[in-house]
Amino acid sequence: MTTVNYDRAVSYYDDTRGFRPGVSERYREAVLKLTGADAGTRILELAIGTGVIGLPFIAAGHSYVGVDISRGMMRQIAPKLAGRADPRLAQADITVALPFATVSFDLVQAIRVFHMLVDWRACIDEARRVLKPGGHLLIVEHQAPADQGDPPPWALVQGKWDAILKELGVDSGGLRNDLYPTEAILLRYLRSISADTRAIDLLIYRELPVSCRTMVERRAQRMFRSDWALPEPIYRLATRMLYEWLERDCPNADAPAERRMLFRAIIARF
């Protein structure tokens, strides 16, 4: 069992991982078109978090159930609906057992979570169990599109952070846990369990603009999952070195820049 509980990220999750207005609605429309889902479709979201993706489905009256390991994240959902809807939420580890009956959903979707699941096979097996025959499983991650061009200036911050950690003897790749499944591995596993599956570009969107300084401040406040396991003394030293770099060497430290991103989706039917 491996879980990454986001309880500690509740207060800043939407500000740092939320989308521009309209992006979640465009995501909903893309999924409805892709799967043919309608008002009668029973939808389950694995790792619903604060409802960044799920809210437009719930607000539009879809039959929507969410599950997450973090109660704190899910507690953010109901106030945003201001009583207009009553989302059904359950706390569970999606890599262990889903607290739902076999063959009970038409569509199961997991957004921005598979990259952190070590026991992802168990999660797929559970999704398959609760899906009705012919139902859709969507595994969605966001990534830079192939035609992205130059990365935004603030991407320098990640490179500098990795270099500082390396200097301090920490393998930042290990902290991010890049062992998690690639698209090719997921597709291979899904085919091995007889799924009809493919990967598609679902939606391109623009992120909210960010400056290098903002990224450094987020790092300094340990807002990134990969920093949560860093020992305090190393973390403090690394943060000080990052601020020194920001003030001394970072070009255009305060200029906000945005980037285009892609929702890449694996779609599987059993």
Ligand SMILES: C[S@@+](CC[C@H](N)C(=O)[O-])C[C@H]1O[C@@H](n2cnc3c(N)ncnc32)[C@H](O)[C@@H]1O
């Ligand atoms: C990056 S957030 C994504 C939330 C939402 N899907 C979104 O796109 O905004 C990851 C979420 O996965 C949840 N999570 C991580 N591992 C989990 C597990 N094994 N079981 C259930 N939830 C998990 C975290 O608590 C967090 O809410």
